[in-house]
Amino acid sequence: xxxxxxxxxxxxxxxxxxxxxxxxxxxxxxxxxxxxxxxxxxxxxxxxxxxxxxxxxxxxxxxxxxxxxxxxxxxxxxxxxxxxxxxxxxxxxxxxxxxxxxxxxxxxxxxxx
Amino acid sequence: xxxxxxxxxxxxxxxxxxxxxxxxxxxxxxxxxxxxxxxxxxxxxxxxxxxxxxxxxxxxxxxxxxxxxxxxxxxxxxxxxxxxxxxxxxxxxxxxxxxxxxxxxxxxxxxx
Numbered sequence: 001x002x003x004x005x006x007x008x009x010x011x012x013x014x015x016x017x018x019x020x021x022x023x024x025x026x027x028x029x030x031x032x033x034x035x036x037x038x039x040x041x042x043x044x045x046x047x048x049x050x051x052x053x054x055x056x057x058x059x060x061x062x063x064x065x066x067x068x069x070x071x072x073x074x075x076x077x078x079x080x081x082x083x084x085x086x087x088x089x090x091x092x093x094x095x096x097x098x099x100x101x102x103x104x105x106x107x108x109x110x111x112x113x
Numbered sequence: 114x115x116x117x118x119x120x121x122x123x124x125x126x127x128x129x130x131x132x133x134x135x136x137x138x139x140x141x142x143x144x145x146x147x148x149x150x151x152x153x154x155x156x157x158x159x160x161x162x163x164x165x166x167x168x169x170x171x172x173x174x175x176x177x178x179x180x181x182x183x184x185x186x187x188x189x190x191x192x193x194x195x196x197x198x199x200x201x202x203x204x205x206x207x208x209x210x211x212x213x214x215x216x217x218x219x220x221x222x223x224x225x
Contacts, residue, residue, distance in 0.1 A: 031211060043117075043203055044216040051211075089156070098169045099144045099207055101214065103156040 002027045002094055006104035013080055014112050021075040021107045023090035028071050030092045034101065035064050035075050037086040044089065048075070080111045115140065117206050117217035125223045131192040134220045138185050138206030144168075145187040146214070147179060150201040159202075162187055191222075199224045 003026045013019055023033070032051045036044040048057045048064040050073070056065040063076040073090055087108045091101035118137045126132050138145050146169075147159040158171040162181035179189040185206075191198055201221050205214040 034214065036216070041201075041221070043119075043218040044205075046213055046215055049213040091156075098163070099146050099161050099205075099214065100158050100169045100171075101146070101148075101156075101205075102158070105155050 002092060002102045004090060004092055004102050004104035006088075006090060006107050008107060009105065010108040010110075012110040012112065015080060015082060017080050017111075018076070018078050019080055019109070021077070021088050021090075021109070023073040023075070023104055025071045025073075025092050025102075027094065028068050029095045030068065031095050033064075033066055033073050033090060033092050035062075035073075036089045036091065038089060038106070039086050047088075077109075080109075082111050082113050084111050085109055117204060117215055119202075119204050119217040119220050121220060122218065123221045123223075125225065126194050127225050128194055128196060130194050131190065132194060132222065133188055133190050134202055134204075134222075136187045136189075136204030136206075136217060138187070138204075139215055142206035142208050142215075143185055144207045144209060145181055145185065146205045146207075147187070147189050148203045148205065149173075150203060150219070151199075156203070159189065194224045196224050198222065 007022045034049045035047040050066045061078040087106040089106045091103045144163045146161040161169040176192045181187045201219045203219045204217045207214045
């Protein structure tokens with residue numbers, strides 16, 4: 001059974017700092033991995049999708065990497081801003097599970113002005 | 114292009130009642146998935162529909178059911194509501210099983 005773990009559970013940083021969020025998964029037979037952000041009481045906003053054949057994806061100040069063989073992904077946020085404050089979730093789609101995503105518990109990020 | 118829409122946004126029900134939630138996917142998307150989010154359990158997969166067929170099902174009791182229509186819109190139904198069914202119910206759509214998934218704003222269900 002796939003298990004996804006995110007470390008740390010919570011993170012508080014001053015504005016302008018670069019930071020890394022970690023995600024690990026137990027079964028490397030994944031099709032892709034997706035990072036989301038969630039604001040309190042809201043739905044999920046897709047940030048980046050990495051296919052299993054890719055090593056990384058970039059969008060603006062965000063960079064996500066994937067090491068499928070070791071079961072790890074990282075989300076790098078450059079020059080953090082207060083507007084980045086949210087919960088960040090990673091989710092994996094396994095090769096045999098259709099569109100089903102297995103989520104981690106998330107990292108709650110607070111960026112202080 | 115309009116995003117995923119869910120209705121209603123908020124619902125208050127009492128134990129024993131039933132409820133139907135609706136999800137309209139992004140135009141052209143044929144896959145719709147449903148998730149339950151609670152503080153204790155996080156995001157849990159309920160089921161997935163693709164071209165009107167249930168393709169995958171999570172580990173939830175039979176009180177939870179769903180369907181998908183020919184226009185890809187989907188509904189989920191919960192019968193005999195329990196207090197523990199209080200949650201944010203999220204719907205996601207994608208064009209196929211390999212593609213990026215997009216989530217709606219969710220329906221907040223409170224069971225009293």
